[in-house]
Amino acid sequence: MGEFTIEFIIGHMNYWLFTVLMMTGLYIVVAKGNYVKKIVGLNIFQTSVFMLYISIGRKDGGTAPIFPIDMNVDPTVVYSNPLPHVLILTAIVVGIATTSLGLALIVRIREEFGTIEEDDVLAIEHAMAAEDVTLHGTSMGGRA
Numbered sequence: 443m444g445e446f447t448i449e450f451i452i453g454h455m456n457y458w459l460f461t462v463l464m465m466t467g468l469y470i471v472v473a474k475g476n477y478v479k480k481i482v483g484l485n486i487f488q489t490s491v492f493m494l495y496i497s498i499g500r501k502d503g504g505t506a507p508i509f510p511i512d513m514n515v516d517p518t519v520v521y522s523n524p525l526p527h528v529l530i531l532t533a534i535v536v537g538i539a540t541t542s543l544g545l546a547l548i549v550r551i552r553e554e555f556g557t558i559e560e561d562d563v564l565a566i567e568h569a570m571a572a573e574d575v576t577l578h579g580t581s582m583g584g585r586a
Contacts, residue, residue: 456497463490475560477548481541488537492530499526 451458463486470483504522509515548558555563 456493460490460494460497463487463493477551477558477560478545480560481544481548484544485537485541488533492533495526495530495533499523 467483467485467487467490470486471480474480474483499522501520501522504520507521507524551563552558555566557563557566
């Protein structure tokens, strides 16, 4: 197995940052009870995936894959792969839509339950289910 030299660590900085951001986002989603914080954690996680795909599409000394007008292409020119960048543009749009939907749901949860803390919402739902069973019994398909 190769040695971890300073050149290796600095040369792979984008992967280190990707790993740190991904684990930070995952931790926020799992450990925090506030729904807004969970959305922020998902966005951090998503940004780390964007970084990974963009860094995969990059080549040292690569140029944009735009052909000359006369279509006289020099075979010695190195081009970067544009596909990861195009996919990330689509993923950014999907991420914005997902974030918007999540925040809209959080607003609706706040209106209904008066809180955006996961534990409080679960406690309120459990109390509502117990009240349903008390009023209607299990014959109505109580949620308890």
